[in-house]
Amino acid sequence: MATTDRQATTLALAHALSAAERGLAVLPLSRTKLPALRSPHRDDPTPTPCHGQCGRPGHGVHDASRDPARIRELFAAAPWATGYGIACGLPPHHLIGIDLDTKSGTDSSAALRELALRHLFTIPPTVVVLTPSGGRHLWLTGPPDLVVPNSASRLAPGIDIRGAGGYLVGPGSRTGHGVYRTAPGTSHIVPAPCPRALLRLLLPPPRAPYSTPPAAGDHGRGLVQFVLAAHEGQRNTRLFWAACRAYEDGIGPALVDALVEAALDSGLTEREARATIASAARMTGRGG
Structure with missing residues (x-):
């Protein structure tokens, strides 16, 4: 790594630590303004949505932290980083x-x-x-x-x-x-x-209120409510559990849209929600 790059990394870390002192969660960025650490799941044959629950870095904005020790660990793992992002x-x-x-x-x-x-x-x-x-x-x-x-x-x-x-590129970051x-x-x-x-x-x-298909009955409504009640850090886990129960009980296909709507309301993206439900279908042998 060139001296100028090492200097840029050192400066980026200093700026990131200063931002963390102001209560902002940060993560290292490369010169392209993208997260500097690649996903640890990139080579998984059937990757499932993970926002850092695995404990490894490389989950984009979900790596962002205000803890100085954690920030230093992230930058140490990405010595090519020349900037930092601030999680919104x-x-x-x-x-x-x-x-x-x-x-x-x-x-x-x-x-x-x-x-x-x-x-x-x-x-x-x-x-x-x-x-x-x-x-x-x-x-x-x-x-x-x-x-x-x-x-x-x-x-x-x-x-x-x-x-x-999302995240903002922090002041002091050097890009291409x-x-x-x-x-x-x-x-x-x-x-x-x-x-x-x-x-x-x-x-x-506001979206139109979701409706649970009549075929799903009270059990289906209970699974949808279970997803709606998810807090941050529980969303994928609750959705996966509910989808598994739905497929095991034979109401999975009828409940997909209602589960997706509930997941959107809880804070997941549609892509994340559908990927999680598809994983549940495969796990229960209903993936076709």
Whole structure:
């Protein structure tokens, strides 16, 4: 590794530890802005969804930590890392990132101003990170009882949202295009609360209530409720258990859509939910 790369890794670790002191969970990134550690399950013949329950690093944003010892371990495992990511949506800040891009050919800053005028909100003074391409990341905080999802250009062209399950490239990170830097005068500002009017725009529209197929009966409704009651760290496990019971009882195919809807409500993505249910079908010999 070149001296400059070692220096970049040392600086990235120092910045990451400083961010952790401010209550932000971090993970090492490569020059491509992607998590520096590869998945430990990449060679598994039939990988199942894992968010770090296996205890090994390499689970992307799920590796993020505020523990200095853990952060040092992650960077030691990825000596090629030249940056760090900051996980969004986690306590205590429940960070929301407003990514104003410059690559889309649109003026994303003007689009945000237009939204602010139309919906009567003002972006308060907050942390602003300048990207090497000329874009800006605005750091805001959300309430603990709301989950803001990631989105790309849904709010307006060129405006991406980093929410739960996403991360922001931390200031001080070096990528192939340059260094991310905090805008002058904002480095020591505490991230400001997201205006309520803007927060309403960031939340997905409510889905129609799920319905358990009549063929599934009370047992099926109980399995769906079991998934709905899952907390963070339990979601995949509960969904897998419920799906196994459903397939064992012969109601698996009829209950798939209701289980997926319940998993989405609990915080999983549709891809994760369907992969977990498919694993349960294979485990119980109902995978076809």
